Amino acid sequence: MGGALIRALLRRQERWVLAAVGVVLVCVVALPLGAPLLSLGSSGGSLSRAFRDLTNHARLWILLWRSTWLSSAVTVASLCAGVPLGLVLGRTDVVGRRALALALALPVSLPPFLLVLGWYYIAGRSGWLGSERGSAWLFSDAGVIAVLSLAFLPVVVALSALGVRGIDASIEEAARVAAGPRRTLVWILLPAIWPSIALAAVLVFAMAFSELGVPMFLRRDVYPAAVFARLGGVDYQPGEALVLALPLLPVAGLLMIVERLIFRGRSFAVLGASHLSTNPLALGAWRLPASAVCWTVAGLTGAPIVALIAKAGLRGLLAGLDYVGASLVNSLATSLIAAASIAALAAVVGHGIARRIRGSALLDALSMLAFLTPAAVLGTGLLAVYNRPMTGWLYQSLAIIVLGFIARYSVVGVRTMAVAVAQSSPSFEESAGAFGARYVRRLVAIVLPMHRRALVGAALLAFLFCFRDLETAVLFYPPGGEPLTVKIFTLEANGPPPVVAGLAVVHAATTLVALAIGSAWFGTKA
């Protein structure tokens, strides 16, 4: 009997492993995202009344509209600058391509509110280039759009560059034999990478919509700030925050539909096809002007970091290290544990969607939904689900931050693994299967060793996203368990500027160390 059961379990390993991952994702994603809806039904009418009151409140809709148009403007601005930059970086002989890519990598690894802090030191009223007019502009909607566009620009650049580099060389060369570079770019390369561009648009919109730090710093009212206001300070009203999260669900739904339409029936093997373009397109006379533009943009994205370093100085940096307390350890511990967990989830789900294993698409959709949903929904949902006596041990420890990170950023790892696995032939695994290896053994002995670079890449990316997170963790960090980003965010209002800048430099330096370790590892394994 027991032997038969074990045999049955072994035969269905694939299903059981996916089911276990599914349970994890349901606990950390589906339940929290469903919490606002469930709470309406189970509150005995009090939350329903609160929702009715809120929906009658004009300010709610004004805030929602402001958040929507600001995020749309950020998306359009990032695309307008980022797509041409990505194409140039991905396929042309622009001066210092690799260095440019690296220069753009650091700013995107930092939380945008650190960048706005840097911009404040440059263009604020008392900044180095500051003036009344400049300060008024920075503290306006235009300032929010400019800062966030520059902060998210590298996402668009990276996806466009990866998209164009992933195009099979012969597709482009066949066009070049008949037409010039400009026509090839517009009619062949751009349409070929539109899924990458559309994905970049969805991601930038989602990140801009969730953004809390930049609009709050620049004193511009946005919807997530209203939710945050119900969860902090003297005005603590978690029930109302939950209700406020409800109107954000249709936004998440819409983004999810767009994302599904983009990837409908597409193979993840699109990126990194086997026969890649090797010879960059020669820009000719345009090489120097194009290089100058690219380096100027890279300089603009990096300028706030330089400003933070200058503002901090050695004294600010040392003071910052005094102030940092346990927040750096909290950030590192939660981000590392979350990144390792995400890598483990990604190995199963990423492989599953690349090989079209039944059920994996649903898990992928769930993880994508958690990323696209404004962080305020996930934050209030986690609070509603886990802030109860039975799970108090979890809610009052760093584990809740880890859960939040896993929920929000698992898609980063999943998609990285999926793209990598899809590039390799399934015959490696099929032949292992023919030699008697079951699912787990194939995964452990064939898939993971073959794709260890992608797995480490997925973990590194997930770490960077978790380490830079503010908008999720700020909603439910436990007492004494604040991550570094939250520490800087709370200190920024009243703390001495050099110390705040010093803490920001500590954050940037830690990110740089993580990037350096990652690239050194990739360098030795190349």
Added chain:
Amino acid sequence: MVRNQGMTVGEIIAVEELSVGFGTTPAVSSLTLSLAAGTVLALVGPSGSGKTTLLRALLGLCTPDRGVIRIEGREVSRGGELFATPEERNLAVVFQDLALWPHMTVHGNLAFGLVAKRIEATEREARIATMLERVGLRGKERRYPHELSGGERQRVAIARALVLEPAAVLMDEPLANLDVVLKRELLRLFRDLFRERSSTVVYVTHDSREALALGDELGVLEEGKLTQFGTANELRAAPATSFVRALVEDWNFQFGAAVRSSK
């Protein structure tokens, strides 16, 4: 008419002492040949012999280290310098993976090059219609590549190249990985199309049978060098290397098989 030494009147492609390398490894080494109008040259050689590199150098998709390339009498490359971009060379190409643009219909694939060359709309449509009729794809103009069968995609690829009426068509193992029946059908189509249009073609293959079926003349490439050049009969009569000998034996074996099956 093809000769591997010197220049002849009416030559479309002329290559002198061409060397192309990747780092320190030469892929093509001191190669000289010329190709006259209306000739089909089958370049045959083992994997890694430099066939594709030679094609890419002719197309202007890679930069030679040394030597001269002339197309229709115009110098397009000398030493490490390129004097004409790929689109200025009046060539067309069919790649092994066909490289049909997936976001364009059959019509769009054929029209792309004609629009780039500023062919007037009336003439453009007439050329596309004639070409699609000829390759048996009439009525499938609005289909996308993924909606076509393997054989139909091959027809689109050759139609896309020929509709431009280029100086020469360069083909890089377009029939690799096809089944025997389809390959035979397409070889017949290619041969007929080339004859009807007096096309100048460089056809790269590692399949000796394809080379024999299509090539007016054959060039054998080994380790980047042109080791033998001539008609099939000339190669049969005096094979210069062991590879050419193996090639000839393969033809003779097929001939024997054909005789046996006809008895």
